[in-house]
Amino acid sequence: MTDNKTLDVPTLYIVPTPIGNLGDITQRALDVLSSVDVIAAEDTRHTGRLLSHFNIQTKTFALHDHNEQHKAQALVDKLLSGLSIALVSDAGTPLISDPGYHLVTQCRQAGVKVTPLPGACAVITALSASGLPSDRFSFEGFFPAKSKGRKDKLMEIAQVERTCIFYESPHRITDSLQDMLEILGPEREVVLARELTKTFETIQGMPLGELIEWVEADTNRKRGEMVLLVHGQREKKAEALPEEALRTLGILTKELPLKRAAAATAEIYNLKKNALYKWGLENLD
Template identity: 75%
Template structure:
């Protein structure tokens, strides 16, 4: 390694390098410095990455590391790292490991005591969330939706009562089917934001109740183009809705106490409406 290289990167180090998700101007100077100065770039698709490198006149050698060979090639790369090689890990777009390859390699590096340095940079999840106008204090990234309808509906059912903002990736050819499954489970009133073509010329971020979003998409076939980030508002419980835990508590207490007292205690324990619990008890316990 030359003196210039040694100043820019550390030996025996794996760098996690985010790359643009559409707009090449979003790459950081630090990412360019690392890509230019490491000994090897492990890329999800070497042909795709070679176009990026060529654009920035970077000639670093690349090595294919993708979903189908990562576990087999991890040991080979760790041996090179332990021998002093510096390696950058990149995916086709965005931050590696976020619905992209890299987990097995990074996990093995951590186990082997190999230094891992993550760089900040483009990530479709965070880009979409920051512009969606949905609560961002708590969110859950769920990755790509299952390809089959049953799998999608099972996913939505398991998340139906989750109060966090939910974020999914979806492809343009499945977006309408996925939203139809979402509609069947979550209903037409759930607020959904669709972010497509992020950072590109035709970037669109559009939010609406699910029952309105699907017709909006069908109005113009251009709205179905490009990779999609789907953001779903979390479940908001009706204040008068009685939780199963509150109902179980009032049922147990009512065996030993007058219903009015049982309802008052259960309401205090579970922050529920006393009158609603008492009414439920009159209808179901006496």
């Protein structure tokens, strides 16, 4: 990467860092971290160990949940003065359940260039190996800390058909799984991905009732950084229409418009007229 002093436009770089395996950092991320003027870090001590490992000397600036709202402007001012800054969190992609939202928002409002780098993210890493549908999914962040909040959130997603993804901490995993069991039932498929990219990486998926037993069978399965992926509500198959009702519908459509024939048949057999009407459109000339 070009040395920062030759950069034409001061830039805020969003730089993902490894979620476990240091080998997952990209060469581009290393180049940026080496070249910017300042690294805004969620925990400067944690980031310091990463920088030391790669022999990067760039100075750091603490930016975390407790100070971001009033420190973000100081970083924007540095950018407006001509400096370039890299934003990192403790692990993974910044802003994904990590600090950075206020800083990025203020940078964009101030006209500061924001450049995101692709890289490690526990949500996508877990989803790619889960075996759950990935064409539609939503990341729901961390579960609420209290049982009522968790149950309210679970009620909210109980009927959705997309895969829902949550982060959870080791000390709450048992309680969260029990709340999931109460709201979603024992047959809902759930995947627990823990310690991703690390030595004891585990990705286990099974019906929720069985998964709880599996977790409880070994205390090691309650340790580490965790991602929970919930299979969406499976689409319910429409009930088959009685053959006798379909014969009646066919007879009535010889004398009546389909809509009226479907309504009459629905009344005779206590069925839904929309289902009969749809069948008629697809099967009757």
